[in-house]
Amino acid sequence: MRSPLSPEMATQEVPLNETLAHLKTESETLKLKLEEERAKLHDVELHQVAEKVEGLGQFVMKTRRTLKGHGNKVLCMDWCKDKRRIVSSSQDGKVIVWDAFTTNKEHAVTMPCTWVMACAYAPSGCAVACGGLDNKCSVYPLSLDKNENLAAKKKSVAMHTNYLSACSFTNSDMQILTSSGDGTCALWDVESGQLLQSFHGHAADVLCLDLAPSETGNTFVSGGCDKKANVWDMRSGQCIQSFETHESDINSVRYYPSGDAFASGSDDATCRLYDLRADREVAIYSKESIIFGVSSVDFSLSGRLLFGGYNDYTINVWDVLKGTRVSILFGHENRVSTLRVSPDGTAFCTGSWDHTLRIWA
Amino acid sequence: MEKMIVAMQDPDMGMKLRNQRLLITVIPHAMTGHDIIIWLIHKYSVCEEEALHLGGMLVKYGYIYPLKEPRSLVLQPDESPYRFQTPYFWTSTRWPASELDYAIYLAKKNIRKQGELMEYEKERYSLLHKKINHTWDFVVMQAREQLRASKQRRKADRIVLECQEQAYWLINRPPGGPNSLQRGPGLVRGKLAINCCDLPSFLKYSEQYQNHDPIMQGCLPSNPWISDDTAHWTMNTEMVPVPTRLRVERWSFSFMELLNDAMGRQEFMLYLEKEFSAENLYFWQACEEIRHGESSKIVEKVEEVYKNFLAPGAARWVNIDSKTMDKTLEGIKQPHRFVLDDAQMHIYFLMKKDSYPRYLKSDLYKNMLAKAIVPQETKKSVFPFMRRQRHSSPSPAQAVAQATEEEGRHKGAG
Numbered sequence: 001m002r003s004p005l006s007p008e009m010a011t012q013e014v015p016l017n018e019t020l021a022h023l024k025t026e027s028e029t030l031k032l033k034l035e036e037e038r039a040k041l042h043d044v045e046l047h048q049v050a051e052k053v054e055g056l057g058q059f060v061m062k063t064r065r066t067l068k069g070h071g072n073k074v075l076c077m078d079w080c081k082d083k084r085r086i087v088s089s090s091q092d093g094k095v096i097v098w099d100a101f102t103t104n105k106e107h108a109v110t111m112p113c114t115w116v117m118a119c120a121y122a123p124s125g126c127a128v129a130c131g132g133l134d135n136k137c138s139v140y141p142l143s144l145d146k147n148e149n150l151a152a153k154k155k156s157v158a159m160h161t162n163y164l165s166a167c168s169f170t171n172s173d174m175q176i177l178t179s180s181g182d183g184t185c186a187l188w189d190v191e192s193g194q195l196l197q198s199f200h201g202h203a204a205d206v207l208c209l210d211l212a213p214s215e216t217g218n219t220f221v222s223g224g225c226d227k228k229a230n231v232w233d234m235r236s237g238q239c240i241q242s243f244e245t246h247e248s249d250i251n252s253v254r255y256y257p258s259g260d261a262f263a264s265g266s267d268d269a270t271c272r273l274y275d276l277r278a279d280r281e282v283a284i285y286s287k288e289s290i291i292f293g294v295s296s297v298d299f300s301l302s303g304r305l306l307f308g309g310y311n312d313y314t315i316n317v318w319d320v321l322k323g324t325r326v327s328i329l330f331g332h333e334n335r336v337s338t339l340r341v342s343p344d345g346t347a348f349c350t351g352s353w354d355h356t357l358r359i360w361a
Numbered sequence: 362m363e364k365m366i367v368a369m370q371d372p373d374m375g376m377k378l379r380n381q382r383l384l385i386t387v388i389p390h391a392m393t394g395h396d397i398i399i400w401l402i403h404k405y406s407v408c409e410e411e412a413l414h415l416g417g418m419l420v421k422y423g424y425i426y427p428l429k430e431p432r433s434l435v436l437q438p439d440e441s442p443y444r445f446q447t448p449y450f451w452t453s454t455r456w457p458a459s460e461l462d463y464a465i466y467l468a469k470k471n472i473r474k475q476g477e478l479m480e481y482e483k484e485r486y487s488l489l490h491k492k493i494n495h496t497w498d499f500v501v502m503q504a505r506e507q508l509r510a511s512k513q514r515r516k517a518d519r520i521v522l523e524c525q526e527q528a529y530w531l532i533n534r535p536p537g538g539p540n541s542l543q544r545g546p547g548l549v550r551g552k553l554a555i556n557c558c559d560l561p562s563f564l565k566y567s568e569q570y571q572n573h574d575p576i577m578q579g580c581l582p583s584n585p586w587i588s589d590d591t592a593h594w595t596m597n598t599e600m601v602p603v604p605t606r607l608r609v610e611r612w613s614f615s616f617m618e619l620l621n622d623a624m625g626r627q628e629f630m631l632y633l634e635k636e637f638s639a640e641n642l643y644f645w646q647a648c649e650e651i652r653h654g655e656s657s658k659i660v661e662k663v664e665e666v667y668k669n670f671l672a673p674g675a676a677r678w679v680n681i682d683s684k685t686m687d688k689t690l691e692g693i694k695q696p697h698r699f700v701l702d703d704a705q706m707h708i709y710f711l712m713k714k715d716s717y718p719r720y721l722k723s724d725l726y727k728n729m730l731a732k733a734i735v736p737q738e739t740k741k742s743v744f745p746f747m748r749r750q751r752h753s754s755p756s757p758a759q760a761v762a763q764a765t766e767e768e769g770r771h772k773g774a775g
Contacts, residue, residue, distance in 0.1 A: 044560060046560050046563060049560040049561060049563075049564065050563075050564055053564060056577075061576070064586040064587060065586070080757065081757070082754070082757055083594060084585075084594070084754065085756070085757075099753055099754070099756075101585065101586075101591070101751055101753075101754075102751045102752070102753050104753065106756060124757065125756070125757025125758060126757060126758045141758075142756070142758040143758070144756065144758055144759050170653060171649070171652075171653040172653035172654065174653060174654050174655045175653060189655065189656040190655075191655040191656065191657060192655075192656055192657060194656055196656070196698070213617075215616070215617050215709070217652075235699050235702070256563070257566070257570070258562070258566050260559075260562065260563075261563070275560070277460065277559060278559075278560075282560060300574050300576045300577060301570060301573060301574040301575065301576070301577075302566070302567050302569075302570035302571050302573065302574035302577060303563070303566055303567050303570065304567040304570075304571065304574065304577060305574075305576060305577065320563070320567070321563060321564060321567060341576075344575070344594075344597070345573075345574055345575050345576060346575040346576070346580060346584050346585065346586055346593070347575075347576075347584070347586045348576075359586055361575075361576070361584055361586035361587050
């Protein structure tokens, strides 16, 4: 970020830049030292520990439903707790609520902006949140009155200074966690729109987030264009852990079901698993034949499988423990932009730039 | 190994347990090393050497623990007393022993008797202290509280519980380094590090949940997305008259699983009412509502909590240690979203360590498990072109709208 320099500052510019450069090299050396120390403590990888685990057989997963109705690229989706409804958002500004089981559309909202990059279903099933290029996150209560315009009851909750990249309700309908292109994440009170906590630490756009399923329920992880995945304490706003092993933007982060680890998917065409207790990466999911970025990842219920949606239109299914690819699924006719496993693990849903959503089981 | 242990504890054909003397205290339900060997020889028709080896394995993996010299995990074929480890602490059921739990255990030992910690334990204690420093107050408080609760037990019970816990930690945090119960020679043993890379925990977790993962193992009676039959969902709705077996089994995986399931929570509440400690769960629920509720209602909710749970003579007074209570009472003068966090965590861990394991051993839980249903698998239809009609379901939004409508009507009438 460049700030305009006044003529007086011009004379001071040289020593300032030198200090900056010096600090930069110092920080790089420290980073290397940190990695070395981490490596010394333990260099076992997950697949080594899982050598004796039985391999997985052939996986037959097919598209069981195709949801057509969006007029442009599908960018995001989320499941309802009832295990069959979903909400999806697209580039044309439309947000649709579907009963994926019957493929019926139940609600539709047209947002005042295009590129609705984030959407989330409220835990109660009575509202959805969405946002994108409008830099906001808005909550729409779902009305069953067919004549009622959902947009009329819209509630503006979050306000960022750049696009909204992801949003998620916490344990209730009353709080929303957001991440933004402005490099921050924030926690909001839905009722009042008040900012409860903000999280600073990413050096570039934050692209994704996920809440931890832990007993104490106070942390979440975020991934950004600075190649970092940060773990945050929701109470204090502090970054408590940071991981930087990806070689490009991190597009998606998802916790392992036990909460002891999380997976990430990146433009560097790999998915990685980070163990929070060991404070390091413990697995990489990659193949020479996979050269396109990962847009979205999620675990199966037991955490044994990791599903990744890729920019080459495919879905790769990974054996989390052994690090091998179990299956590759074809079907979409353009990038897979979003992927979520259903709440009871019976299926997963993908959204794509080909305007459709698919349910796989 | 577990089948063997269960056979050993069979009331008719199993081992004869009697009260053993340990110094001056009598320990119930113990057996001698000699008895174990004899039983194994008879039951499995093996020679003494093999029985000794087999018994040794049972001790090494923590299913049986010695009462006299707890650190020496070997089977002595003499009059030394042994006991069966409670299933709660079996290595197969208790996955990831967390850092927090271990810290609390070490803190307890340290408080109980200064200097009782072994060298390697002292090292780990100070490393943990550095690592989870931000929750150290909580660790010490929990340790003190658990010690206080155990003092109220009979001495024999107390010794038994201490031995069980010690045996558990000797297995899970052995002196030599990370879990030395590894299978396979290919494992690289790292240096002793408190950043204990508990990678085997991933294997255990996936294994434990494998049968519950519909994509891996299928689901009964069938996967609705494949068969178009929603029976699986109907059988697993939030409140059913009879839950499925898998669901009830899952409650035993962790305390969180029990609480996250509405039915599980309800059952646990019933159990707590019988034990006259239901106020703990009510308190925890009230705290959750504050943590995740509207900002505007925090002040009034905290007031309610104070009236019902914290005030002297409150109807549902919760038993928190005095330090936490003082801190909390001070904090609620300026109520905020997280003001009850310490108290809530305290009660949560109390339930987790005390009431939860006892619930799993109770008749209430065992009966629920026994009468739980295992649905029949429906085979795929013979005529693949006949597709079932896919029925719609009521939207969650509708359910709430109806409820509020009814509420409104009542209010109007009253």
